[in-house]
Each structure stands twice: as C-alpha cells, then as structure tokens.
Amino acid sequence: MPECAALNDWPGWGINGSRGWTHGHNIMIVDYLPILFVITLAVGFAVGMLVLSHFVGPRVSDPVKLMPYESGVDPKSESHPRLNVRYFIVGLVFIIFDIEIVFLFPWAVIFRDFITDSSFIFWEMVFFMAVLLVGLIYIWRKGVLEWE
Amino acid sequence: MLTWGDITSTFPELALVVTALGLLLLETLREPPRDKLVWVGLAGIVVALVLEVGFPVYGQFYSGMIAVGDFSRFLNVIFLVLGGGALLLAVPYLRKTLEERGEYYSLVLFATVGMMFMTKAHDLAITFLGLELLSISLYILVGFYRNRVSSNEAGLKYLLLGAFSTGFFLFGAALIYGSTGSTHYDAISQAILNDTHLSSALTLTGFGLLLIGFSFKVALVPFHMYAPDVYEGAPTSISAFLSTGPKVAGFAALLKLVVVVFAVTTRHWWGAIWVLAALTMTVGNLSALRQDNLKRMLAYSGVAHAGYLAIGILVGSLESAFGIIYYLAVYGATTLAAFGIVAAIEKENEAGLEVTDYRGLARRNPVMAAMFALALLSLAGFPPTAGFFGKFFVFSAAVSEGYIWLVVLAVLNSLVSVYYYLRPVVAMYMETADDESPVVLPATLVPVLVLLVVVALGMGVFPMLLVSNSAVAAGSLF
Numbered sequence: 001m002p003e004c005a006a007l008n009d010w011p012g013w014g015i016n017g018s019r020g021w022t023h024g025h026n027i028m029i030v031d032y033l034p035i036l037f038v039i040t041l042a043v044g045f046a047v048g049m050l051v052l053s054h055f056v057g058p059r060v061s062d063p064v065k066l067m068p069y070e071s072g073v074d075p076k077s078e079s080h081p082r083l084n085v086r087y088f089i090v091g092l093v094f095i096i097f098d099i100e101i102v103f104l105f106p107w108a109v110i111f112r113d114f115i116t117d118s119s120f121i122f123w124e125m126v127f128f129m130a131v132l133l134v135g136l137i138y139i140w141r142k143g144v145l146e147w148e
Numbered sequence: 149m150l151t152w153g154d155i156t157s158t159f160p161e162l163a164l165v166v167t168a169l170g171l172l173l174l175e176t177l178r179e180p181p182r183d184k185l186v187w188v189g190l191a192g193i194v195v196a197l198v199l200e201v202g203f204p205v206y207g208q209f210y211s212g213m214i215a216v217g218d219f220s221r222f223l224n225v226i227f228l229v230l231g232g233g234a235l236l237l238a239v240p241y242l243r244k245t246l247e248e249r250g251e252y253y254s255l256v257l258f259a260t261v262g263m264m265f266m267t268k269a270h271d272l273a274i275t276f277l278g279l280e281l282l283s284i285s286l287y288i289l290v291g292f293y294r295n296r297v298s299s300n301e302a303g304l305k306y307l308l309l310g311a312f313s314t315g316f317f318l319f320g321a322a323l324i325y326g327s328t329g330s331t332h333y334d335a336i337s338q339a340i341l342n343d344t345h346l347s348s349a350l351t352l353t354g355f356g357l358l359l360i361g362f363s364f365k366v367a368l369v370p371f372h373m374y375a376p377d378v379y380e381g382a383p384t385s386i387s388a389f390l391s392t393g394p395k396v397a398g399f400a401a402l403l404k405l406v407v408v409v410f411a412v413t414t415r416h417w418w419g420a421i422w423v424l425a426a427l428t429m430t431v432g433n434l435s436a437l438r439q440d441n442l443k444r445m446l447a448y449s450g451v452a453h454a455g456y457l458a459i460g461i462l463v464g465s466l467e468s469a470f471g472i473i474y475y476l477a478v479y480g481a482t483t484l485a486a487f488g489i490v491a492a493i494e495k496e497n498e499a500g501l502e503v504t505d506y507r508g509l510a511r512r513n514p515v516m517a518a519m520f521a522l523a524l525l526s527l528a529g530f531p532p533t534a535g536f537f538g539k540f541f542v543f544s545a546a547v548s549e550g551y552i553w554l555v556v557l558a559v560l561n562s563l564v565s566v567y568y569y570l571r572p573v574v575a576m577y578m579e580t581a582d583d584e585s586p587v588v589l590p591a592t593l594v595p596v597l598v599l600l601v602v603v604a605l606g607m608g609v610f611p612m613l614l615v616s617n618s619a620v621a622a623g624s625l626f
Contacts, residue, residue: 031349120150134169141176 089144100132150210157209157216158268160196160224161261167192168257175250182248186239186592189253193232193260200224208270212332215270218624219473222617223267223400226477227393231260233484233596234389240590241385241491245293252292256389259285263397267404272321272331275401279317279365282394283310290382290390298498302381309364309374317361323354337409355413356420358405366398368458369428372451376435379447384494387443388487391450392480399457403472406464407625414464421462422554429455429561436568441501442490445568446483449527452565453479456558460542463549470622471541477614478526478534478603485600486523488593489516506572508581516589517576519597526604528569529562533604534614 068079107125114121139145155162171188174180205216234256242248262281269275287310291303325331327350328339339345360371367375379387406414414421432452439445457479460472493509493516494500510517526535539562543555606613 031347032353034347035349035353124150131165131169134172138172138176 086144086147089139093139093144096135097132100129103128153205154209156203157205157207157214159203160200160228161264163196163199164192164257164261164264167195168254168261171250171254171257175254180250182250183243185248185250185253186235189235189257190232192257193228193235197225197228200228212334213271213274214265214268215333216268219400219404219621220264220267222473222621223396223476224264226396226480227260227263227267229599230389230392230396230480230484231256231263233488233599234385234393236592236596237385237388237484237488237491238383239592241383241494244496245383247293247383252289255285255289259289259389259393263393266397266401269401269404270333272324272333272336275405276317276321278397279361279401280314282397283314283365286310286386286390286394289386290378292383292386296381296498298381299383300381302378305374305381306378313361313364313371316357316364320354320357320359320361323350323357327351327354333405333409337411340410340412352413352416355410356417359402359417359420362398362402363424366395366402366454366457367451368424368454369431369451372428372432372454375451376439376444376447379450380441380443384443384487384491387447388484388491391446391487392483395450395454396476396480399454399461399472399476402461403469404625406461407469411464414461418462421458422551425455425458425462425554426557427455428452428458429558433561433564433568436565439568440503442503442506442572443487443501445503446486446490449565449569450483452561453527455561456539456542459546459551459554459558462554463546463551465545465549466622466626467548468542468545469625470619471538471545473621474541474614474618475538477618478538481599481603482523482526482535485519485596486527488596489520489523492516492590492593493587503572503575506575507579508584509576509587512581512584513587513589515597516587519600521573521576522604523600524569524573526600528566534606535604 068075104125107121111121167189170192171185174185174188175182200221204221207217208215235253238252238256239248242252259282262278262283262285265278265281266275269278287303287307290306291299293299321331324336327346328336329345330336330339340351345351364371364374379391382390429452432448432450432455436445436448436452439448453475457472457475460468460475490501493505499505506520509520522533526533529535529539539558543558546555546558602610603614
C-alpha cells in the first residue's frame with residue numbers, strides 16, 4: 001500500500017478551477033423541448049385513451065357481456081378462485097429456464113467463430129449452466145417439482 | 149476477447165459466488181448442517197478478502213466494463229467486512245427465533261457480490277447489474293421471516309418501492325445512452341467534456357433520474373419513506389446489513405459516477421443536491437427525535453447520515469471524496485455494531501426494542517453498555533471518536549468550496565442528533581430496570597465489537613488504517 005502521499009496535497013484539493021460549473025454549457029430552456037414532448041406524449045397517451053374510451057366506447061350491458069371472458073367458454077366457477085401456490089412456483093421456474101434459453105441462442109450463433117481462438121466461450125457457458133444446475137438441484141430437493 | 153487477466157480481476161467475487169452456491173447445495177442435504185453453515189460463509193468472505201487485498205489488480209477488464217484499483221479495493225474490503233458482520237450477527241438472532249437456514253447466508257453473500265460489482269463497475273450496465281443483485285437479495289432477506297407479518301410487510305414495501313426506483317435508474321441510463329451513445333463511463337465522460345453529446349438537456353435529465361434511483365437506495369429525503377418501516381420489520385441482523393451495505397455501496401457508486409463521469413453535470417444539479425442534503429439531514433434528525441423504538445431511531449439516524457454524505461457528493465472535490473470514503477468506513481462499522489447490540493438485546497416476538505428496555509444495561513452487562521455508548525457517541529460525532537473526524541473531513545471540504553450555509557445547517561443538525569443518541573446512554577447508565585438480571589453477550593458479537601473499537605477509536609490508535617487507505621482510494625478516482 002503506498003504511503004500517505006496524497007495527504008500532503010491537501011491544500012490544493014479544494015481549488016479545482018477546471019471543474020467550474022459554467023464550463024461553456026449554455027443550456028436553453030428550448031433544449032428541454034424533447035423531454036417535455038416525451039412527458040406530454042406519455043401522459044397524453046394514458047389520459048387520452050381513458051377519456052376516449054369513456055366517450056367513444058359503446059356502453060351496452062347485458063348478462064352475456066358482463067360475464068367474465070374465458071376464451072368463449074361459459075365460466076363454471078368464481079373468477080377469483082384460490083390457486084395453489086405451486087402454480088406460481090412452477091411458473092417462476094419456467095420463466096427462469098426460459099430466460100436461460102434466451103442467453104443460449106446468441107451464444108450458439110457466435111460459438112463457431114469464437115471456439116477457434118480459445119475454448120473460453122465453451123467453459124463460460126458451462127459455468128453459466130452449472131449455476132443454473134445448482135438452482136435446479138435446489139428446487140428439486142426443496143420439493144418444487146413434486147405434485148403429490 | 150476475454151483473457152485470463154479478466155478472470156483474475158473478479159476472483160474475489162467468484163470465490164463468494166461459489167461459496168454462496170455451495171451453501172445452497174448444503175441446504176439441500178437430507179440433514180443440512182445448519183449450525184455450521186455460517187462458518188462456510190465466513191470462510192468464503194475470508195478467501196475473498198485475501199484475494200482482494202493479497203493479490204491487487206489494477207486496470208480495466210472485461211472490455212472496459214470493470215475498472216479495478218485502489219478505490220474499488222478499499223470499498224470492497226468494507227463490503228466484505230460488512231457482509232461478514234451480517235453473517236456473524238445473524239447466528240444468535242436466527243437461532244433465537246429458530247429460523248437458521250442456508251438461504252440466509254447465501255443471500256448475504258450474493259448481496260455482497262452485488263455491492264462489490266457496483267464499485268468495480270465502469271459501465272452503467274454493470275452498475276445496474278450490481279445494484280439489482282444487491283437489491284433482489286435484500287428484498288428476500290427483508291421478508292425472510294415468512295410467518296411474521298411485519299417482515300412480510302417490510303419485504304413487500306421494499307420490493308415495490310425498490311422496483312419503482314429501479315425504473316428511474318434505468319430511464320436515466322437510457323437517456324444518457326441516447327444522448328452520449330455509450331454506457332461506458334469513459335465514453336460518457338468524453339462526450340460530455342468534448343460537448344459531442346446529442347444535447348446537454350438530455351444528459352442532465354438522465355443524470356437527474358440516476359440521482360433519484362440512487363437517492364432511493366441510500367434513503368435521501370424525500371425518497372426515504374420506506375426506510376423506517378423496512379428497517380423495523382426486517383430481521384434485526386438484516387436491518388444492520390440494510391442500513392450499512394446499500395448505503396455504503398450506493399454512495400460509493402454515486403461518488404464514482406459524480407467524480408469520474410458527471411463532474412460537469414453535477415455542477416448543474418447543485419441546487420437540487422443542496423436541497424436534498426439539507427432536507428435529508430434535517431428531516432432525518434428531527435424524525436429520529438420522536439422515536440422510542442431503537443430500530444426506527446437508527447433508521448432515521450441512517451437517513452440523517454446520508455444527508456451529511458450528500459454534502460460530500462455535492463462538493464465533489466478530491467478532499468470531499470476522501471471524506472466520504474472515510475465517513476462510509478466509519479459509519480458502516482459503528483452502525484453495524486449498534487444494530488448488533490440491538491439484535492442481541494432483542495427478545496423473541498420482537499420485544500425489547502424500546503429505549504426503556506435499555507435501562508440499567510450498564511449493570512446488567514457493562515461491556516455491551518460501554519460498546520453501545522461508544523457506537524452512539526461515534527455516530528453523534530463526539531471528538532475523540534472516528535465519527536467526529538468523518539464529519540470534520542466532509543464539512544471542511546465543503547467549507548473550502550464555499551458551501552458555508554450548508555455546513556452551518558449540518559453542524560446544527562449534529563447538535564440536535566446528540567439528544568437522541570444520548571437517550572439510550574442515559575437509560576443504560578442512569579436509570580434502573582425492574583428486572584436487573586444480567587444480559588448475555590453472544591460470542592459471535594465479539595468480532596463486530598472489536599471492529600467497532602478499532603474503527604471508532606482508530607484515529608488515536610491506528611491513524612493510518614483508515615485515513616491513508618481512504619486517501620489512496622480517493623486519489624485513484626481523480
């Protein structure tokens with residue numbers, strides 16, 4: 001570890017002329033127009049859609065229309081049944097491994113170009129898969145994959 | 149193309165990741181050796197510390213996405229010590245509440261890796277990655293007590309508000325990328341200095357949004373609302389980690405951004421940062437005055453300290469960078485120890501957290517009382533302790549750059565803070581409890597208390613330990 005040489009420079013630290021806050025930037029309020037435009041667009045779109053659908057949308061209510069939409073089939077039970085927590089966990093696990101595939105595709109596309117230089121690209125993915133494998137072992141041992 | 153050098157630059161992080169994965173695997177054994185898991189985690193921390201300090205690496209790696217040097221090294225040592233502290237504090241706490249599980253230790257290590265990447269990052273993408281690794285681990289840890297309503301509430305609050313603030317950070321990074329054409333620190337810095345970015349307004353707005361993202365993570369007013377509730381509901385050993393880790397990592401990453409990338413941009417935002425700093429220390433201290441719950445009081449104390457540190461960010465000179473790094477080291481160690489003692493005194497079912505529960509502690513356990521008093525005095529900034537020097541370095545840097553009124557406000561705030569820091573001290577030494585039975589000092593708390601003594605009284609005993617390392621770390625940024 002170097003000695004405490006930096007401390008000797010203390011008196012000079014505070015005065016740092018090059019970092020003054022004018023620095024040749026003359027920002028006009030006009031420069032902010034694009035940002036104002038984006039904000040207006042975002043707010044306008046959200047509010048506009050609500051207002052538009054309120055005024056333009058037809059409001060016919062009959063029993064069939066008020067029925068919860070279940071892909072055309074008549075609903076058979078409550079629209080908010082209590083779902084088993086397993087559905088959520090399996091859903092989570094699915095997404096994790098789905099995203100793994102997303103990383104594998106670009107890797108596979110460039111694999112041939114890189115493997116000629118070094119085997120690093122191969123071991124890199126082996127490590128990535130090993131991390132996910134640990135996750136798989138973990139959820140398996142914790143009973144996530146069991147459905148009674 | 150990646151080289152062996154790239155891998156070696158992240159050896160400490162790799163060691164921690166492998167340990168964390170190993171802990172998860174140990175947890176899946178038929179009869180997990182749960183009482184030994186903490187030692188596995190600590191072994192990982194020690195290995196990472198040895199790799200970090202013993203094999204120093206300098207330069208940019210991974211195509212310039214990571215920059216390793218004195219700054220990241222010193223900060224990473226702080227993170228590793230804080231992570232190790234969080235592991236140690238957890239042992240008696242988790243055993244007391246019968247929740248000792250491998251996931252806890254594993255997640256603390258993952259959070260530590262996230263913090264280490266936040267300071268090593270030299271690209272906004274990596275900064276974001278580290279920030280998220282830290283945050284997601286903490287969301288789970290805060291809600292770790294699944295059967296405790298307060299823990300669930302804290303976890304959900306932290307998750308929702310944290311995800312919202314992440315949006316600000318990402319939007320800011322997107323604007324900066326749109327304006328400068330790069331997420332790399334050097335490229336952004338060059339684009340701003342040479343005025344080759346698309347528009348100053350876009351860069352400025354982007355930095356403002358980044359600032360909001362960081363303000364949430366380090367709990368600056370008005371982005372602090374979640375802090376007291378989350379710190380109170382979280383397991384106390386995690387409150388200790390939560391009030392030190394993300395705050396130190398957030399300020400370190402923000403300091404690097406402000407100094408290395410957005411030196412000019414920060415000057416344009418000075419008014420906003422001035423108000424943030426002034427509001428944060430005033431609201432933090434005034435709110436802390438009204439708290440009887442120690443966890444909430446320390447949460448607001450953390451908010452107030454974030455305000456003092458924001459002054460250093462505003463100044464942005466080499467002197468203030470040194471002050472911030474020194475302050476972060478001292479704040480981390482003292483707050484960790486203070487929460488550690490709170491966790492040791494806390495009883496089952498979240499009782500024993502009020503100031504009145506500390507009555508007569510000086511007789512029930514003199515060592516713990518003395519240590520708690522030392523931590524609180526250092527946080528209040530009494531002269532012989534390191535807390536005083538931390539404030540002195542940051543404030544004097546601000547004065548030399550002309551921020552007189554902000555420093556006047558900060559000093560007045562420090563005076564106010566003495567009242568609430570001394571309340572538990574008065575209770576411990578001058579009041580008597582109904583039940584004067586002795587309190588046991590958990591063995592795992594001892595290393596944390598040793599760290600407190602070394603750091604808080606360090607200026608007198610080991611002056612070079614923090615000062616020179618902080619100065620070298622700050623110097624490497626400029």
